[in-house]
Amino acid sequence: MPSPAGGAAAAAAPLHLEQSDRVALLRFMLLHRAVEDRGASLYKQGKVPGSFYDGRGQEATCVGATFALAAADPVCPLIRDLGAHLVKGTPPRDVLAHYLGRADGVSHGREGNVHFGDAAHGVVGMVSMLPDMMVVAVGMALAFKLRGEQRCATSFFGDGATSVGDWHEAMNFAAVMQVPAIFILEHNNYAYSTPSARQFLVDPVERAAAYGIPGVSVDGNDVEAVFEVVREARERALSGAGPTLVSAQTMRMHGHGLHDDARYVPPEQLAEWTLRDPIELQSKRLAALGVDVDALAADVKAEVDKATEEALAMALPDPASATTGVFCLGEPIPVGSGDAPWSGFR
Ligand SMILES: Cc1ncc(C[n+]2csc(CCOP(=O)(O)OP(=O)(O)O)c2C)c(N)n1
Incomplete structure (x- = not known):
């Protein structure tokens, strides 16, 4: 049974996070939720x-995990x-421009929903979540190992994905090849x-x-706890000790997509997890440290308002360009030109 947000875990000061990192973690979760609410x-x-999918209630898992990665470490969200x-x-x-199908959105209007990548920032576009991206991550990780590069590859997947053969093949091959x-x-209790x-x-x-892989369970709604286990998993990976499976306990608070009203989820289960809201948990922690979390939330809202206005003003793609930019021609874009936000990389 989850404990209410802001419980005993909130008191422990994290070893590897400065206060600015802890605020950044909250900020990214607020942005995640605000952009999705707007979408x-x-x-x-x-x-x-097309359709619309979100990660309501799971923000801490993807934010905490990705925050522990360097700019050169690709992710498969x-x-x-x-x-x-x-x-x-x-x-x-x-x-937002991507959701709206705009020419200057991430996929230049070629894709919809959340199936997009951003190669320059080290984000691989999703093939399928069941769990093809795990296989892609293993391939990237093998390349890093063969080239002697100090990088790791990360793949997310749900509990349903663990029933598919690719999961077992990826786990086994990753372990054998270290x-x-x-x-x-993302153990969010439901697969559809x-x-x-x-x-x-x-x-x-x-x-x-x-x-032959270490399996680590973590409270997936505690962004700082997720950060810490993934930071350790990255250290393990870079030291040559092979892959780690992190199981983040969380809850899918919405239906599979907006078309799904999730009537099959008992209301008591949602009520219980509402008490464990990841944004509430981190907000309470930071408020106790004197951080003005209301000002932070207002700032994020203003940023998303402005981003929405700009995205709505953008043009749709020229229909004559529909067949261009669909395949990679020429040199692929190098991964990792973004900045890693964690102070540990500065
Ligand atoms: C090969 C394949 N079959 C079916 C689907 C449709 N589908 C997409 S997600 C999903 C359920 C995924 O559940 P889970 O892995 O638990 O992830 P969650 O949605 O809970 O995050 C299904 C059936 C798909 N994308 N690909």
């Missing part, structure tokens, strides 16, 4: 084509992980309408040992 409202107004894009450096305006990979299981109890009897974090 959802634009979707309901009919301005966002899923539809729940907008925070990973934001931490890596993709601006909110470009994300590649510098970090696997982040299938609860975890119908997904597996043995928790995937316990299966990790069978592959």
Whole structure:
């Protein structure tokens, strides 16, 4: 049973985070939620084509994990992980322009929803979340190992994805080759309408040992705890000790997408997890340290208001350009031109 936000865990000062880092973690979670809320409202107004997915309630997992990575470490986020894009450096305006299908959005109007990448910032575009990106991350990690580069590759996936064969192949191959990979299981209790109890009897974090991989469980709604376990996993990866499976316990607070009202989720379960809201938890922690969290939230809102206005003013792509920019021609864009926000990298 989760404890209420702002409980005993809030008191412990994190060893590797300065106060500015702790504020940045809250800021990225606020941005994640604000951009998605805005995207959802634009979707309901009919301005966002296709469908719309979000990561409400899971912000701490993608933000905390990505914050622990260097600029040169690529990530493979899923539809729940907008925070990973934001931490890596993709601006909110470009994300909103992407939702709106604008020519200057991240995919230049070529893709919809949250299936986008941003190569310059080290974010790989999603193929499928079941869990093809894990295989892609293992391939990147193997390349880093063969080239002797001090980098690691991170892949996110849900509990449903652990039932697919690719998951087992990726776990096994990554372990055998001891590649510098970090696997982040977003254990959010549902895969579409299938609860975890119908997904597996043995928790995937316990299966990790069978592959020879350390499995670490973490409170996925505690952004600082997620940061710390991923920071350790990265150190392990870079030291040559191979991959880590991090299982972040969290909750999908919305339906699979906006088209899904999630009537199959018991209201008591949502009520229980509402008490563990990751933004509330970090806000209470920082307020206790004297941080003006209301001012921070107002600042984020103003940033998203401005980004929305700018994105709405952008042009749609020229239909004549529909077949250009779909495939990579020429040299791929080098990963990692963004800044890593964690003070530990400065
Ligand atoms: C090969 C394939 N089959 C089905 C889908 C449709 N689909 C997308 S996500 C999803 C459920 C994913 O559940 P989980 O892995 O637990 O992630 P969560 O949505 O909970 O974050 C399904 C069935 C897909 N994208 N790809």
